[in-house]
Structures are given as C-alpha cells and as structure tokens.
Amino acid sequence: MSPRRGAWAELLRISALFTVPGDALAGAAGAGLRPNRSTALAVGASLCLYEAGMALNDWADRDEDARDRPHRPIPSGRVSPRAALTAAAALTGAGLALAARAGRPSLAVGSALAATVWSYDLWLKHTPAGPAAMGAARALDLLLGATATAAAAAPGGTGTASGPGTAGAPRAAARAALPSAALLGAHTVAVTAVSRREAQGGSSAVPLAGLLATGVLGAMASRRSPADRTAAPAPAHGAAPATPVPASRGSLAAVGRLAAPVLAAGYAGTAGRPLLHAALNPSPPLTQRAVGGGIRAMIPLQAALAARGGAVGVALGVIGLIPAARTLARKVSPT
Template sequence: MTTSHPDAGTTGRAPRGAAPHLFAWAELLRLPALFTVPGDALAGAAAGGRPGPRTLLAVGCSLCLYGAGMALNDWADQAEDAVERPRRPLPSGRVRPAAALAAAGALTAAGLGLAARAGGRALTVAVPLAATVWAYDLVLKRTPAGPAAMAVARGLDLLLGAAVSGRGVRPALPSAAALATHTLAVTAVSRGETRGGSPAAPLAALAATGALTWALTRGPASARAPRGAAHIVGVLTAAYSATSARPLLHAVLNPSPPLTQRAVGGGIRAMIPLQAALTARSGALTSALLTAALAPAARRFEKKVSVT
C-alpha cells in the first residue's frame, strides 16, 4: 500500500504555485490517503455507541499514527527507493532522512498523547496500534506476515474509535474485521506494484470485495438504524464495490505493474465508502455521510500527489 504509483503524480515536481518543500512533505505523508483515516474512528464510534467529542481525539490520534507510518515507511525504504523510485522525497533529496525519522517519532508521540487525553481505553488500543505500525515498517513489511500486520493495524484503528464510545470495542469487532479483510486483500495486491506478478492476489482481493459487498447489503446491522438506512447502506456499498472491483478485474486480466498500481489505488480509495457503509449500518447516518464526503477531496488531491 505504500509503493509508488507512476501515473498518479510521482514526478517529484511541485504543481505550479505550490511550495516545493510543502509539496515534498505532502508526498511523503501521502496526503490523499490521509482522507481514508477519519472514517476508521467514525465507524468504530458508530458501532460502539455514538460519535461524540472524544471521537475527534481518536481521529486526531489516527491521523498522527498514519502519518508516522508513512514517514517511517520511506525512511525504512531509502535504499530500495533510490533504485526503483528515485523521485520520491527522500532519495531525491527534497526531504532529509533524519527529518522523516524525526517526524515519525513526533507524530507517534502526538498520537499517543491524544489517545491518553481520550481516556485509558483509547490508550490501551493506541499503544498496540503504534507498535504494529512501527513493526510493519521496520520488520514485517517484507515478510509473509506483512499484509496481516497491515490488516491488524487498520482493524485496531477502527477499534480506537469504539474505545471512546459508550459501549466499548466488542460491538465494533465485526466492522473491524470487515475493514481488516479489505486491507489484507489490498496489501497483498500491493506487493506486485513495481514488478507485476500473478493474477492470484488481485483475484483473491476481488473475491474479498464480493464477500464484503454481500455482507454489507444484508441490511442494517443495528436496531438503532433509522428508516431509510438500508437504502443509504446500499448506495454506499455500491460505491465501495465499484471503486474496488473494477481496477481489480483489470489487474486479474493483466497483472502488470501499472494495472496493479491502479488496483491498489482503487482499493485505498474504496476504504472511504466502505467505512461510510459500516457507519450507516450502525445507524449513524450523519457520520456516514460526512465520511463519504471525504472521497471527492481525496480524489482531487490524488491528481497532484500519489495515494500509494
């Protein structure tokens, strides 16, 4: 999920009128992908009770830890990127490696600080989440456990939102499992971004998308869901399925690096309607619509900065 996307703005050149230094940091932190983060906490809070003021602290923690993971990822991949992706911020010299590592540490500390302010239960989830992020980037990414570690991180991120809600994390476990399943599939596909590969990974991801689509359309999961929720869930689920499935099908038919990269980008973008559908199923329609509204912003920024 963090390799390059050549046809999605990885030229290393800032758009006209943009400050080059700020643009380099936007690339490093994968600015468009940050829009896929708030929906984790909102979906978790909806499943665990109702989004409230402390949900904003959970969202802030999630954004900090996600940004830390992006900066740490590029710091850990310096040697590989110098050969395969020399236009990235670190190998191109636009961001110093020491600055990227310092940013990862500072963002991690800030995220844990926000979790502590949100309460003991939030910190109990945030600590293993931060540990998983660092373990993935420094150790697990290139091992068979890499996709599973990424899936665990995303599931924990959703449970972070549930931890600050009234009912705790247990009611949010099905939503966390759904998001983790999608993340596992997309991360497995991402391993063929630069070199291509067999159609097995995108085919498995396509099957996962179909299974999640079927599960989401079985009706609102919560008795608290208001009238009309089923229709909204259906629309959001259709958006999820279309965003994820189409590029995956192309990658199945031709698992070349460009089509695999598009499939990964589609999988990342599909997280937003998936989060929104999960939130709507829990009865929090306002939060679901707010989550869905992040998709156009992510798409707009993706035209200038790569999402992967």
C-alpha cells in the same frame, strides 16, 4: 505548493489522509454510539499515527526505493532520512497523546496501533505476516474510535479518564464494533497483498483474489449491523451503560439499512474495477491503480459500515470526503 512542501506531501501521502477519519466514525457507529468530543480525539490520533507510518515506511524503504522508485522524496534527496525518522517519532508521540486524552482504554488501543505500525514498517512488511499486520492496524484504528466514544458517552465519562462509570463501556463498545473492524481489516489485507507487486506487477492471482474478497466484503457490509441501534452495548459487570444513539422509532436504522447496500455497491465498484483490470493485465501501472482504488474504496466501505447500523448522518459525512480525496489525489499519489 512549494517544492519542500510538495516533497513532504508526497512522503506523507496526504491524499490518503481522507481515508482515515472514517475509521473512528465507523467504530462509533459500530458500537451504536453518537460521535462526540472523544471521537474527534480518536480521529486526531488516527491521523497522526497514520502519517507516522507513512514517514517511517519511506525511511525503512529508502534503499529499496533508491533502486525501484528513485523519484521518491528520500532517495531523490528532497527529504533527509533523519528528518523522516524524526517526523515519524514526533507524529507517533502526538497520536498517543491525543489517544490518552480520550481515556486509558483508548491509550491502550492507540499504543497497540502504534506498535503494529512500527512493527510493520521495520520488520513485518516483507514477511508473510505483512498484510495481516496492516489489516490489524486498520481494525485497531476503528476500535480506537469505538473505545474513545464509549468512554465519553457513558454517564460520568469525560473522555479524559477512566472512572467507575467508564470502566466497562469501552470494552463493550469494542466488542460491539469488532464485526466492522474485521471487515475493514480484511479489505486492508487484500489491498496490502496487491501492493506488494505494484512496482513489479506480473501476477494475476493476487488481484483476482482481491477482486473475490471485495465482492464478499461488499455483500457483508450491506447487511444489518450486529449492533442494536435501540440500546447501547451491554457494559461489563458493575459498569454504567453507555448512552445509546436515539433510534427515532427506528426510522434512522431503516434508512441506514436502505443506504448501506448502495454504499457497499459503491465500495465494490471503486475497488473492483481496477482490480479486474490488474487481473487481466498485471502490469505495474495497472497494479498501482488497483492499489489506489483499494485505498480510495475505504471511504465508501466506512460509510457503508456506519449506515448499516443507522448512523446515516455519519455515513453522509464520511462519503462527503470523496471529492476532496479525488482532487488531492490528482496532485499527490496515495501510493
């Protein structure tokens, strides 16, 4: 990798990109729907908006990084502030364009997601609302997948417009996926809270609280999804129902209920071990490892959220991203 490409890879934290596709896929599963073309559009939008947030984050923190982390791409001079800001704006535009292709409801959710990302990076990061804003961003990303998938799955839905057959389905899908969105958002809040001390360390309380949250979230993720896998979410009045995931007489749901606790345990272990180490010794290196572990743990959490509703194939696809994420993380830090 050339020095220029390496600088951009570091700025955009490309090793963390593997934690993004599972948001939309878990959203579709949480709504009781099969992934479709519009799910892929939601994944593309999520990737663009995530990378926009990474570029904007370093642009906004360039003065702080010059003091605490001078090796970062902007303070080291490898990427100019103007280039980083331009990339953030361009990626945001691309993400919103992809969300619009999935339908008006998806564009609405994508716009809320983009607004949350920019608000966090520019204003909320160093306020008490920072972790909650990050949690909201991840939750919205999951709901983006649910609404996009539902618009295309409904009879008459094309994923490119919101006609009469699709008007109520995205709203119903978002309601059905809310429990999964809440779990993913809560995990993100915990990781963000720990990350605020990664450069200084010195506090055992925050990683200890994160460890407790991880245990609770792992237990909840192993439970059966509230979504009914034998029928699609009830649409709003006058709207056509979305197409459900075929349950194959409940066999997939049964397998998923068996797989979800295993995947949830993998999530708890991935996030919990480094958090325990950071709680015992809250030094900057161990705190940074705890943050990295929390980011990597999103993949098994997304897989557990998909599996608990019976979307076993989706869960396996998501968990299959882990080897690639680990390989790239050795070259580019996700934090």
